[in-house]
Amino acid sequence: MAFKHWPGVRDFRFSTKIGRYLRGARKRRPDLDWAKFLRVAKQFKQDDMGSFPERGYLYQLASDAPENAQVVEIGSWMGASTCFLAAGLRGPRARVLAVDNFQGLSLCGEDVKWYQRHFRKLGTNSTLDIFNANFAALGLSDRAEPVVSDSLAAARLLADKRGSIDLIFVDGDHSYEGCKADIEAWLPYVKTGGVMAFHDFGSRASGVTQAIFETIKAGRFTEIVGVANTIIAFKV
């Protein structure tokens, strides 16, 4: 086991980094409940899918969404990003529909190899049980509904929700074709004035960046809402 994964070392690194992040976050957004954010972060101490600024930004986007917001996430893996979104939501009917095949199936070969390595370590071929266990541990199960499906098939299945979604976070297939198809399939679901956010903009997933650039150039977003590391959010 690498030195940084030793429990004592891991806990020390976690408290130092999150302490630094929270000092800034509390100054920037004193109106948000950062204790709730911290609870979720503690559940995902071994999170290797996003940085604190990115997790904090998801929490902020969900907190800024209207009361009873309807949220869709494409690509949930073990539910870390989903829990940060769910924790920020307000109102008894607010929900995240978490769309994922939960099996690491993707057109992006590099990702598939990474998922397969993780599945071997986990000794399973699905992250759905882990997703559900994370939500249960945080008492957030009533805030999310996993949709076990390919993203494009889910878009067809949920056609009645077109134009009704307040916030979509896209972090599924990182190939150009996959991300482009997700944008085409899911953009019509966002209501006017709603937000579409992406992970991995400007990262080594160059296909994601290209697909987003093409959508900006085509004038399909009205403005940039914000950026946090590789998350970028647009108003629709």
Ligand SMILES: C[S@@+](CC[C@H](N)C(=O)[O-])C[C@H]1O[C@@H](n2cnc3c(N)ncnc32)[C@H](O)[C@@H]1O
């Ligand atoms: C990078 S992981 C998501 C990480 C998660 N958003 C987080 O930050 O904690 C990408 C996920 O997308 C899923 N995925 C990839 N392509 C997909 C597709 N076409 N349909 C459904 N899920 C897909 C994979 O199974 C994987 O769980």
